Amino acid sequence: MSAIPAATVGRLVTYLRVLTELEQEGVRSASSDDLGAATRVSAFQVRKDLAYFGRFGTRGAGYTVATLRRELRRILGLTRPWHVAIVGMGRLGQALADYPAFDRQEFRLVAAFDVDPAVIGRRIGAVQVESLASLAEVAAERAIDLAFLTVPAAAAQGAVDALAAAGVRGILNFAPVVVTAPENVRVEAVDLSAGLQRLTYYVQAEPATVGEVTG
Amino acid sequence: MSAIPAATVGRLVTYLRVLTELEQEGVRSASSDDLGAATRVSAFQVRKDLAYFGRFGTRGAGYTVATLRRELRRILGLTRPWHVAIVGMGRLGQALADYPAFDRQEFRLVAAFDVDPAVIGRRIGAVQVESLASLAEVAAERAIDLAFLTVPAAAAQGAVDALAAAGVRGILNFAPVVVTAPENVRVEAVDLSAGLQRLTYYVQAEPATVGEVTG
């Protein structure tokens, strides 16, 4: 009932990965126990997560790998190609242009933008870098669905506004700032520096295992 | 009491960011309301998060920016320099070598490793790429605390094992796999492809805003 927990969506992604591996290895079926072991999640949790979306298993036998994989791909929206743009062609943006997912069918890099005249015009990966000023025009023309946002923190909010105005539906934000977007634009953060700082917290807090209050 | 919620640790990082900005702008004090507005968190939550670690505010007046910032840096373990290595010098590893945090004091890039002879020996950023085989030796010599793991998914678990054996305490895992590490080694994931797939889930699930069950 009601909405799906965000944590569930995150786990679906990892189940799908495992199923893809299993399929490649020729494994035909897997139990919630198997999936749980591979993803470090309890078998209860696996079943509950899947139950939000329907009944995919066979009692007594588990899940058919190919079927469940297909269902998860459908649930996660991976059955149609997504047009992706990279905004900000610094080091990180350039590295992302070679992201292996762009070789497969689901994600297609269709544009790259920057404000720096020294970068604009250069061909990187499959695309040529264009001026951010042409975003609206290009977004309409090539039906950009999603964007990788790899601009400096100070420029992130402005870029989000421009992307939202251009009709982009989802943004993967690599900039270390909290940005605000309209209701109809989804932002997911991939935050390296936050991860790094969480890491130092836990590492220095050891050996108390889970982060003792230092008082 | 007991352990600190992981979500709290994540939010501390964003509070710290905001405090750093405020300090640069010359702002002297901030209320939990101010911090909450800037980080998109309720003021209640801000106060509760901080209360896990002590009393940092002044009733009626809010928090002194400089003081709270110093305390959060201490709590997050950012008062001493951390020695970081990058394992896997593909595109992403190379991009990370230029990560701005390495210009500041808290994080120092002290080594870079790869298995590819074509890359070993090349100077990238502040370091020269070394063979992964020399990890144990180099880790001891340069007191590597943390590692950025940017190897292919298939190589990730092996690298984690090697890093753990070499005494590395924390790993920022960029590979799209769930890895297992000993108790005393903390792993934080920075997972681009997972973020991308969560994004497609939410974007396709619109316009039902929070992801309606499709049945």
Add this chain to the structure above:
DNA sequence: TATTGTGAACCGGTTCACAGCG
């Protein structure tokens, strides 16, 4: 018999209201 699917119990994080205090 083995394993799923699920209502109910549990637990922990978030929200809240207000007491405490500068």
Add this chain to the structure above:
DNA sequence: CGCTGTGAACCGGTTCACAATA
């Protein structure tokens, strides 16, 4: 008087036990 600090209420996600069933 304003804003923090916090015990209690609330809510939602996780865990669990077991009924359903191939």
